Amino acid sequence: MAEKTPVSTGLRGQSAGSTALCTVGKSGSGLTYRGYDIHDLAEHARFEEVAYLLLKGKLPTRQELDAYVTKLKRLRWLPAPLKAVLEQIPADSHPMDVMRTGASMLGDLETEESFGQQQDRADRLLAALPSIICYWYRYSHDGVRIETDTDDESVGGHFLRLLHDAPPSELHAGVMNVSLILYAEHEFNASTFNARVCASTLSDIHSCVTGAIGTLRGPLHGGANEAAMAMIENWRTPDEAERELLGMLERKEKIMGFGHAIYRDSDPRNAIIKRWSARLAEDVGDTRLYPVSERCEAVMWREKRLFCNADFFHASAYHFMGIPTKLFTPIFVCSRVTGWCAHVFEQREGNRIIRPSADYVGPEHQAWLPIEHRQ
Ligand SMILES: CC(=O)SCCNC(=O)CCNC(=O)[C@H](O)C(C)(C)COP(=O)(O)OP(=O)(O)OC[C@H]1O[C@@H](n2cnc3c(N)ncnc32)[C@H](O)[C@@H]1OP(=O)(O)O
Numbered sequence: 299m300a301e302k303t304p305v306s307t308g309l310r311g312q313s314a315g316s317t318a319l320c321t322v323g324k325s326g327s328g329l330t331y332r333g334y335d336i337h338d339l340a341e342h343a344r345f346e347e348v349a350y351l352l353l354k355g356k357l358p359t360r361q362e363l364d365a366y367v368t369k370l371k372r373l374r375w376l377p378a379p380l381k382a383v384l385e386q387i388p389a390d391s392h393p394m395d396v397m398r399t400g401a402s403m404l405g406d407l408e409t410e411e412s413f414g415q416q417q418d419r420a421d422r423l424l425a426a427l428p429s430i431i432c433y434w435y436r437y438s439h440d441g442v443r444i445e446t447d448t449d450d451e452s453v454g455g456h457f458l459r460l461l462h463d464a465p466p467s468e469l470h471a472g473v474m475n476v477s478l479i480l481y482a483e484h485e486f487n488a489s490t491f492n493a494r495v496c497a498s499t500l501s502d503i504h505s506c507v508t509g510a511i512g513t514l515r516g517p518l519h520g521g522a523n524e525a526a527m528a529m530i531e532n533w534r535t536p537d538e539a540e541r542e543l544l545g546m547l548e549r550k551e552k553i554m555g556f557g558h559a560i561y562r563d564s565d566p567r568n569a570i571i572k573r574w575s576a577r578l579a580e581d582v583g584d585t586r587l588y589p590v591s592e593r594c595e596a597v598m599w600r601e602k603r604l605f606c607n608a609d610f611f612h613a614s615a616y617h618f619m620g621i622p623t624k625l626f627t628p629i630f631v632c633s634r635v636t637g638w639c640a641h642v643f644e645q646r647e648g649n650r651i652i653r654p655s656a657d658y659v660g661p662e663h664q665a666w667l668p669i670e671h672r673q
C-alpha cells in the first residue's frame with residue numbers, strides 16, 4: 299500500500315457520545331441549556347442560576363439560589379501558596395497560561411480525593427478563577443496584592459471590581475452577566491471534549507479543567523475574541539475595515555470571530571451580544587469600533603456567507619468596558635468552567651474510556667535498519 303497524506307476530518311458530523319446538557323443548532327433557536335432557550339436565559343437569568351442549572355441539574359429556587367450565591371462568595375479567597383505561585387508568573391505571560399497554572403495549582407492544594415467532592419470542587423473553581431486571573435494581573439501590572447474576598451453578588455461584578463478596583467456600573471455588571479451566560483456551555487466543543495476525554499480516564503476534575511483551559515486558548519476556539527480585537531482595533535473607519543478585510547480574504551487568511559463548526563447560517567449568541575455592544579458603544583460615545591465591527595459583519599456575509607460567532611462582538615463589548623484584550627479569553631474560562639465541570643460529571647456517570655480508532659496511512663511493513671545504515 300502506498301503512503302497516503304493524513305487527512306483531518308475534525309470528527310465533524312460524527313456523534314461522539316450523548317449529553318443532556320446542551321443542544322447546538324438543533325432547536326429552532328439554535329442553543330439550549332438543559333432544554334432552556336439561550337434567549338430566555340440571557341434575558342431573564344442570573345449567571346449563577348445558569349451555573350446552578352448546569353452543575354446541579356435544575357433551575358434553583360429562590361432559597362437555593364441565595365444559598366448558592368453565598369457559597370460562591372465564600373469561595374473567592376486564594377490560598378497563600380497559590381498567591382505565591384501567581385506572583386512568580388511574569389507580566390508578559392499569556393493570561394490563559396496563568397489560568398492553566400492557577401487551576402492546576404488549586405488541584406495541588408485542594409485535590410479532588412473522590413468523586414463525592416466533585417460539586418464542591420467545581421463550585422470552588424467557579425468562584426476562584428476570576429480571583430486567580432485578577433490577582434495575577436493586578437500584581438504583575440500594577441504591583442498591588444489585592445484582596446479577592448469581595449462582597450459582590452455576581453461572578454461578573456466580582457471580576458470587574460477586582461480588575462478596576464471599583465464597583466462596576468449596573469450596565470457593566472449586566473453585560474458581564476449576559477456574556478457569562480452566553481459562554482457557559484456548548485455541547486462537545488473542543489475544550490469540553492478534551493475535559494470529557496480526561497474525565498473518561500477517571501482522572502481528577504482539576505486535570506480535566508486544566509486541559510480544557512489549554513484547549514480553549516487557541517485562536518480557532520476561545521482565543522478568537524482576542525484575535526478579533528487585535529484585528530479590528532487597527533481599522534479607523536468602516537471603509538478601511540472593508541478594504542483590509544477584502545485583502546485578507548484574497549490572501550485566504552482566516553478571519554477570527556467568524557464561522558462555526560456546527561452553526562451554518564448564524565450563531566444565536568451573536569445578536570444578543572451585538573445588541574449589548576451597541577448599547578456600550580453609545581455609553582462610551584464610540585464612533586469607530588462598533589461601525590467597523592458592523593461593516594466586517596456585512597462584508598463577511600456578502601463575500602463568504604460567513605457570520606459572526608459568539609466571539610466577534612464580544613471583542614468590542616469587552617473593550618468598551620475597559621477590559622484589557624488579553625483578559626478576554628480568561629473571562630470565557632470563568633464562564634465555560636460550568637459547562638466543563640457539568641460534562642465531567644456526566645462523563646463520570648456511565649463512563650467508558652474514550653478511545654477512538656485511527657485510519658492508518660503510514661508505510662506497510664518495513665525491514666529493521668541497524669543504526670549505522672541509516673541516513
Ligand atoms: C467560541 C468559539 O470557539 S467559536 C469559534 C471561534 N473561532 C474563530 O472565530 C476562528 C475563525 N473561524 C474558523 O477558523 C472556523 O470557522 C472554525 C474553526 C470556527 C470552524 O472550522 P470548520 O468547521 O473547519 O469550518 P467550515 O468547515 O465551516 O469551513 C468552511 C470553509 O470556510 C472557510 N472559513 C471558515 N471560517 C472562516 C473564517 N473565519 N475566515 C475565513 N474563512 C473561513 C474555511 O477555511 C473553509 O474553506 P475551504 O473549504 O476553502 O477550506
Ligand SMILES: O=C([O-])CC(=O)C(=O)O
Pocket residue numbers: 481483484486487488519559560607608
Ligand atoms: O462549539 C464550538 O465548536 C465552539 C464553542 O465552544 C462555542 O461556540 O461556544
